[in-house]
Amino acid sequence: MSISTHAASVEIFDHMLGALVKCIAKAKAHCEAKKIEPDALTSARLYPDMFPFWRQVCLASDFAKGPVARLAGVDVPAWEDKERTFDELTQRLEKTREFIKGVAKEKFADAAARDVTVKIGGQDMTMSGEVYLLRMATPNFYFHMTTAYDILRHAGVELGKRDFLGRT
């Protein structure tokens, strides 16, 4: 028995983005309690040439909706990255979760073997769904999930790995 492509994409992205929603709620509450301008956190970065928090969240969303759409063979929804506040980012994540859960599970039956073509450094690259999910989608998804979390931690929001993992 091997691993379900649906479980390794839709289910895990939904779960992790749900955890990120709760981290954002804690960050918002932290700002309220400490009288911190929320923008100080949503625009925070770990280094000047890294993306700020809001963009890390949008990218986590992108690396969920894009891979799920491509694996299922449906159109990737094009959403403008206009979310900046905690509430807007939460809505973006919830919209992402709704989209990915709305893709019929049957469409993932052949997903691991399906050819997926994406642009990398301006060049079209084609690979199997399995390689795409494991080598591109998943590492990028977790990269932005973790960096969003790390930005909040670095800014002093009281979070633990259980929050990241969605075990709370």
Added chain:
Amino acid sequence: MSISTHAASVEIFDHMLGALVKCIAKAKAHCEAKKIEPDALTSARLYPDMFPFWRQVCLASDFAKGPVARLAGVDVPAWEDKERTFDELTQRLEKTREFIKGVAKEKFADAAARDVTVKIGGQDMTMSGEVYLLRMATPNFYFHMTTAYDILRHAGVELGKRDFLGRT
């Protein structure tokens, strides 16, 4: 067709840890070029109650060797976390890669369905190999991989996501 458990564990952990080895080499070169005490980076943290770089690397190693062993049904190698320097951490990662690649691929045939028992918060929890790999091993692995990378970036080491992804 679904996803190979071996590809989703051994192959991806090996690839990502190989990328981390190269990030460490760049961090070491950065310290040499800028006359920075390497310990300033290996002991760096994003927040006082987060683990330092060296421990993030050891944990990335742990979340590769432990899951691979449990999925394959072999003993988890118990290694002391005594690595502190860039060279020691590189050796730890290479030892991890050797161990995981040395586990026979055939042992993963039933891995997704095999019961895996781990301690969470002091309590034994049993789950399928699939749930264990997707919900516990993979998010934890990427959490420590990314946080190690984020610490180096935050400290000014010139790295990009291609380094994280092992595309260089």
